[in-house]
Amino acid sequence: MSGVLYFDQAASSWPKPPAVMDAMMQCMQEYAANPGRGSHGMAVKASRTLFETRKNIAKLIGVRNPNNISFALNTTHALNQAIKGYIKPGDHVICSNVEHNSVRRPLEHLKATAGIDLTYLRHDEEGNMSLQDLKEALRPNTTLVVVNHSSNLLGTIMPVGEIGEICRNHGAKLLVDAAQSVGVLPVHVSDMNIDMLAFPGHKGLLGPQGTGGLYIHPELDLEPLLHGGTGSQSEAIHQPTVRPDRYEAGTQNTPGIAGLNEGVKFVLHETVEKIHAKEWALTQQLMEGLLGIQGVTILGPKLGQNKTGIVSFNIQDVDSSEVAFILDQSFQIAVRAGYHCSPLAHEIAGTLAKGAVRASIGYFTTTEEVTTLIDAVREIGSQYAK
Structure with missing residues (x-):
């Protein structure tokens, strides 16, 4: 594929910084063991790599406790965890009409199966939304507002901070789809009043495909999307309550996350x-x-x-x-x-x-x-x- 001019960065960034590939290869050669599933040196090093990556992502997006970031396969996985883990039958949810199907389809699924009420906010042809329309759409049973930080079709940047303030004043939670913004635009979850932030590893963070994550506010408890082994509280029959284990059933993509760590470090260095x-x-x-x-x-x-x-x-x-x-x-x-x-x-x-x-x-x-x-x-x- 040498010689190809690549203008599909919104789907997956390419090329990657050389350190991304080097870290993945080093992991495969030296410590590709199961993180959190053993006390031997390779498993410990794998666990440390995951935690270091969490710390660097936390630094990038203004998260105090890195354990409030759970890894995911991609933004779609993270959005499904957020949406299906938080919304309850009878809830009213607001989202925009420029959302990706990774938001629209889970919401429409819950509308059809769980009886949630769903409102789509209109945008103008340039992708801009009215904050007044958002205020007027809020109801007493509005529990969640979902918006993307930047449209994957139009490139429009949403006023997430102002949306977050409106949600906070009303008592609704804000979920942000940051597929096109993390690593490219400044994101600070506290300053922007973001309760949940879904992001990919393979776009603006310059990591490999099969990586991503979800920030979850420490006061929120989501129903896990997946249940299974975590390497912790193994004697319990239910999913652990500790984070990030609660939302990370199964073996994590350690080589991919090792590469993601280098991508995040590159972004932090460049700003x-x-x-x-x-x-x-x-x-x-x-x-x-x-x-x-x-x-x-x-x-x-x-x-x-x-x-x-x-x-x-x-x-x-x-x-x-x-x-x-x-x-x-x-x-x-x-x-x-x-x-x-x-x-x-x-x-x-x-x-x-x-x-x-x-x-x-x-x-x-x-x-x-x-x-x-x-x-x-x-x-x-x-x-x-x-």
Whole structure:
């Protein structure tokens, strides 16, 4: 795959820092034992690696006690733990209509099976929501509000801190889907009044796939999504009450978490402020170039507005999958096309019929690569010019 220009960072970041791969290989070669399941040296070192990773993630997102972070396979896993572990029959839940299916589908499942009441907040075509609409949607039985920090289609950044304050004043809990923000945008769970934060390891944190996690406020007790062995309280018939064991049944992905640790350390060293600034500058370069091509339209916030490194676009009425196929086959440029697991977001953007091409920027993207993508889109656009 050498020579491919990778603009699918919103799905999985690539390339990874070399230390990520080195740490995973070292783990496999030296201490790939079960963490928490033995007192021998390899098992102890595996346990220490998990705890060090928790500490570094806690430092990054403003968590005081690292044990309030439980590891997950990905953001979807973490969101399911949060949603299904907290919501009870009869609860009223609010979420936005730009949520990923990882939020929408669990909520709709509970609506169908547990009788919860669900309200979707409208966003404008750029992905912005009204805080007044949120206030008016709150009810006495509203127990949870779920929002993404940044739309995976539009790149819009949500005012999570203000949403958190509204929820706190009402007595509702706030769950944030940080799939597109952790490692890219500043996140501080206390300052932003976040009760639960679901995040991936393989995107902004630059770790491998199969890693992620869920921050759970110390005052919340969720029903575990999985029950089984934890290496602790083994004499008990029920799931342990101690954290993080309560939410981590089964053997953890120690090699993956070892790699994740190095990704988090890289982010801490570079700082999210520096990462976001670089990605934003490249995003503006890409948007400005695309806007100069006849027939190209861009979804989400306009040029100059703050957003994450996601640029979704279309060329006239050409199907997005066709554009992505040409970029891949003729130009060796990797983007994503279709609905990006966010059909409601496509409804508000007016692109439900054909989807959108999504080009997403990463920290290792270069200005030259952006220029190459712009030139390729220009060439494709000229073929379909009316």
